[in-house]
Amino acid sequence: MEVNFANVKMKDVVLMSSNKIDKDNIEFIGDNHITTNLTTPSRGYVFEKPNNEEIADIKEYFQKIMEELGIDITNDSLSGTPYRVAKMYIKELFYGLNPDNKPRFSTFYNKYSCKKMLIEKNIILDSSCEHHFMPIAGFTYVYHIYENQVIMFEN
Numbered sequence: 001m002e003v004n005f006a007n008v009k010m011k012d013v014v015l016m017s018s019n020k021i022d023k024d025n026i027e028f029i030g031d032n033h034i035t036t037n038l039t040t041p042s043r044g045y046v047f048e049k050p051n052n053e054e055i056a057d058i059k060e061y062f063q064k065i066m067e068e069l070g071i072d073i074t075n076d077s078l079s080g081t082p083y084r085v086a087k088m089y090i091k092e093l094f095y096g097l098n099p100d101n102k103p104r105f106s107t108f109y110n111k112y113s114c115k116k117m118l119i120e121k122n123i124i125l126d127s128s129c130e131h132h133f134m135p136i137a138g139f140t141y142v143y144h145i146y147e148n149q150v151i152m153f154e155n
Contacts, residue, residue: 030131047098051090058086093128093135110148118144 063082066073073079095101120142127136 042097054090055083055086058089059083062086092126096127115145115147118142120144 059082062085063073066078066082071078073082122139123142125136125138125140128134129136
């Protein structure tokens, strides 16, 4: 079946994503940042394996990627790269996938009835692109006009 992507509607994308996805569909969905899921796409067993085992597995897989690319992993500067990448994925880049690591915030009563805008600047943002597995790093801002409750962010 050939698909004219110029005429594709969201219901068609949902249908394509539920069947075997071919290269054209993968590129169309990825290039247009289309999602059919509003939750983190993870499997049920995701946090059952200890971090050190995940790092060991990813190290092996990434070493195979480097070898496939023809990179000499015996080179002094590259010999530890598979481990470093695996550790980065588990301990840094995808750290936030674990619900235990989600940011915490709480509210408290606005006893002074302040009506001004609260601006929290330069909040460090570390995330990742789910389409390319690349890091996204930067800063974000929160603007909040409080009424009865004030939001407090915790590190």
